[in-house]
Amino acid sequence: MNFFLTIVLDGLIQASWLFIVALGLTLVFGVLKILNIAHGSFYALGAYIAASAVTMVAARGFHPGIGFVAMLVAVALIASAVGLLLERCLLKMFYGRDEVVLLLVTYAVFLIFEDLTKLIWGVNPIYATQPYELFGNLEFAGLYYVGYDLVLIPISALIGFAVWFGLNRTVIGKIVLAVIHNEEMSVSMGVRVNRVYAVAFAFGVLLAALAGALTAPKISMQPGLSSDVIILSFAIVVIGGLGSIEGAAVGAILIGLARAASVHLMPEAELFMIYFIMAAVLVFRPEGLFKREMARRI
Amino acid sequence: MDHSWRAHWAVLAASVAATSLAPAGPASAQESFKLGIVTFLSGPAADSFGVPARNSAQFVIDQLNKGAAPSPYEKAGFGGIKIEPVIIDENGGATKQVQELRNLYQRDNVDVVLGYIGSGDCLAVAPIAEELKKMLVLMDCGTPRIFEEAKYNYVFRTAAHATMDNVGLIRYMKAKNVKMDTLSAINQDYAWGQDSRADFIAAAQQLYPNVKIQTDLLPKFGAGQYGTEISALVGAGSDVVYSSLWGGDLQAFVLQSAPRGLPKRSQLVFSAADHVLPPLGEKMPDGTIIGARGAYGLMSQKSPLNDWLFKGYEAANGVYPVQAAYRMTQSILGLKAAAEKAMSKNGGKKPSTDELVAAMTGLEWPSPGGLIQMKLADGHQAIQPIAISRTKYNPDLKRVDLVDIEYFAAECVNPPPGVKSIDWIKGGMQGAKCN
Numbered sequence: 001m002n003f004f005l006t007i008v009l010d011g012l013i014q015a016s017w018l019f020i021v022a023l024g025l026t027l028v029f030g031v032l033k034i035l036n037i038a039h040g041s042f043y044a045l046g047a048y049i050a051a052s053a054v055t056m057v058a059a060r061g062f063h064p065g066i067g068f069v070a071m072l073v074a075v076a077l078i079a080s081a082v083g084l085l086l087e088r089c090l091l092k093m094f095y096g097r098d099e100v101v102l103l104l105v106t107y108a109v110f111l112i113f114e115d116l117t118k119l120i121w122g123v124n125p126i127y128a129t130q131p132y133e134l135f136g137n138l139e140f141a142g143l144y145y146v147g148y149d150l151v152l153i154p155i156s157a158l159i160g161f162a163v164w165f166g167l168n169r170t171v172i173g174k175i176v177l178a179v180i181h182n183e184e185m186s187v188s189m190g191v192r193v194n195r196v197y198a199v200a201f202a203f204g205v206l207l208a209a210l211a212g213a214l215t216a217p218k219i220s221m222q223p224g225l226s227s228d229v230i231i232l233s234f235a236i237v238v239i240g241g242l243g244s245i246e247g248a249a250v251g252a253i254l255i256g257l258a259r260a261a262s263v264h265l266m267p268e269a270e271l272f273m274i275y276f277i278m279a280a281v282l283v284f285r286p287e288g289l290f291k292r293e294m295a296r297r298i
Numbered sequence: 299m300d301h302s303w304r305a306h307w308a309v310l311a312a313s314v315a316a317t318s319l320a321p322a323g324p325a326s327a328q329e330s331f332k333l334g335i336v337t338f339l340s341g342p343a344a345d346s347f348g349v350p351a352r353n354s355a356q357f358v359i360d361q362l363n364k365g366a367a368p369s370p371y372e373k374a375g376f377g378g379i380k381i382e383p384v385i386i387d388e389n390g391g392a393t394k395q396v397q398e399l400r401n402l403y404q405r406d407n408v409d410v411v412l413g414y415i416g417s418g419d420c421l422a423v424a425p426i427a428e429e430l431k432k433m434l435v436l437m438d439c440g441t442p443r444i445f446e447e448a449k450y451n452y453v454f455r456t457a458a459h460a461t462m463d464n465v466g467l468i469r470y471m472k473a474k475n476v477k478m479d480t481l482s483a484i485n486q487d488y489a490w491g492q493d494s495r496a497d498f499i500a501a502a503q504q505l506y507p508n509v510k511i512q513t514d515l516l517p518k519f520g521a522g523q524y525g526t527e528i529s530a531l532v533g534a535g536s537d538v539v540y541s542s543l544w545g546g547d548l549q550a551f552v553l554q555s556a557p558r559g560l561p562k563r564s565q566l567v568f569s570a571a572d573h574v575l576p577p578l579g580e581k582m583p584d585g586t587i588i589g590a591r592g593a594y595g596l597m598s599q600k601s602p603l604n605d606w607l608f609k610g611y612e613a614a615n616g617v618y619p620v621q622a623a624y625r626m627t628q629s630i631l632g633l634k635a636a637a638e639k640a641m642s643k644n645g646g647k648k649p650s651t652d653e654l655v656a657a658m659t660g661l662e663w664p665s666p667g668g669l670i671q672m673k674l675a676d677g678h679q680a681i682q683p684i685a686i687s688r689t690k691y692n693p694d695l696k697r698v699d700l701v702d703i704e705y706f707a708a709e710c711v712n713p714p715p716g717v718k719s720i721d722w723i724k725g726g727m728q729g730a731k732c733n
Contacts, residue, residue, distance in 0.1 A: 125546030
């Protein structure tokens with residue numbers, strides 16, 4: 001029983017931050033119809049900004065809790081600004097073109113951000129672990145878990161619920177849904193679609209960066225961080241269905257559990273399991289688990 | 299016009315004749331020895347290995363060119379010839395490195411290429427140097443396969459391969475009576491991780507015949523997050539957890555495993571961890587058994603050569619030298635010894651590639667990390683001594699000290715000539731000279 005609980009908990013911890021990244025990716029696809037290759041770069045950007053913020057706060061002798069808040073605030077401000085700038089100054093020039101062109105543009109952004117992070121933060125691994133000790137350790141199923149890892153689970157659930165609520169229960173959300181379902185009709189009804197695009201893209205960037213910030217205290221930041229994340233988050237949204245929040249949640253949990261079960265039971269099949277699940281879903285549900293055949297929604 | 303054309307050719311012919319008939323003499327002061335140096339300047343291995351190797355190359359070459367190195371390397375440059383380094387980045391994969399190696403030899407006209415940290419890069423470039431009949435000195439990469447699966451005339455490796463690291467660890471654990479009825483391992487899923495794992499487990503099964511392997515993990519390189527792996531390792535509760543992780547991966551593993559109690563439940567054993575001690579500081583658990591791929595850094599033994607490197611490097615870079623810095627240094631010093639040996643036989647001329655190859659084959663030379671002997675692979679592969687120790691954080695100096703250091707002779711931890719490493723280990727490490 002303990003062994004089973006360990007797998008579930010490890011899977012949920014992994015799924016928690018992956019869900020936040022995938023949520024941003026699926027949101028951007030749902031609204032802008034862009035497969036954003038640069039999404040992993042925004043995750044890395046968030047992690048690096050968080051590390052800088054935590055280090056600066058720690059250097060002034062403040063409590064790690066202040067560092068935790070500072071990193072979230074810094075990431076929210078910078079990532080939103082970066083998202084808005086990219087959408088307004090770059091992506092909007094390519095709207096209406098073939099989807100492949102936008103894919104290549106985001107790939108170019110990915111490459112630029114790879115070098116940009118090296119330019120700003122260097123190639124050396126950096127870490128900022130102070131917030132990792134913030135919530136102590138807890139014993140569960142005979143093992144010690146870091147409280148910070150466990151706190152990530154409700155945080156991601158809260159973020160997921162907030163996004164779902166915002167889209168389905170608020171006026172702004174309903175406007176976004178209207179743009180998703182029928183852009184032309186939305187324009188004719190007076191919706192400023194370009195503004196919706198800008199906000200949605202910036203919010204997607206913010207979610208990726210937030211996931212990076214939340215994982216930053218427990219990892220060592222180094223070049224290459226972004227490419228691993230984008231591959232996993234693509235697998236998640238493909239499993240769940242591009243543009244589906246519920247799909248992203250279920251996809252993240254499936255990937256997290258599959259990975260945890262593999263590491264505990266069959267370590268050599270760890271990577272295989274992730275892509276096996278993705279392939280199996282695509283065979284039986286080519287649109288993903290939660291994607292409807294015709295209507296596109298997030 | 300006709301007259302001037304003839305005069306021009308006459309002068310040219312006379313010049314060529316004068317050049318070809320000039321008697322052979324010592325190397326001129328204007329002559330230089332162009333040395334291609336390849337090391338990671340970017341990418342995941344840059345901070346841990348590539349940049350320290352580059353820094354030590356710059357320090358050593360500068361010192362050699364000034365004639366400021368201690369005996370027996372006090373002669374300036376290579377036998378009086380100034381060393382001119384051409385440093386390039388190893389990042390980018392094996393295919394890129396093959397092209398870069400050709401560029402160094404054929405476009406930049408370097409005399410020798412020295413470097414390479416990645417095992418995959420070493421395996422890729424060695425046949426190219428052989429094909430071009432140009433000298434290549436591999437300075438760090440760990441895989442034993444280079445000379446165990448091929449034979450080269452123009453290729454040398456001036457540092458011991460990974461077998462030494464793992465045999466040294468097991469001998470240390472046995473000497474210190476470390477209990478190991480059960481063993482778990484976590485290594486990266488590529489050549490270095492898999493070769494290290496195989497060597498360590500094989501050596502463990504020789505000196506701890508009853509050891510039971512429990513959890514055996516091979517996460518991909520650069521995984522970064524090890525929460526699930528740590529659950530599996532803590533859950534297994536093995537006496538020993540072995541790892542050949544390095545760089546950012548090792549730092550992340552230590553940072554994530556320490557709060558979860560892994561170091562308290564199991565003895566941590568890391569084969570190449572010296573380079574993460576300065577950045578991790580007090581985060582590195584006390585009592586961890588570590589290797590440094592040689593008797594390097596805080597485990598190095600006092601000698602004029604070691605003092606010169608340790609103090610000089612520290613003064614120049616603000617941090618003490620670790621394994622890659624030592625390995626680069628011993629490689630350059632080996633090449634200097636070979637060049638001067640060749641020059642002593644050819645009247646002091648700049649040596650040709652074949653003269654250098656002949657001089658380097660089977661060579662021995664002192665280095666800051668001890669005596670380097672080209673004893674394996676028909677004189678093309680080095681063996682060297684190794685040190686293993688335990689970590690202990692020093693709050694006064696705010697650094698991790700290494701205590702309980704044990705030194706093992708080169709012939710105690712390296713296979714003898716003509717035997718594949720894994721066969722030697724599985725055969726009970728016959729012929730090892732440990733006293």
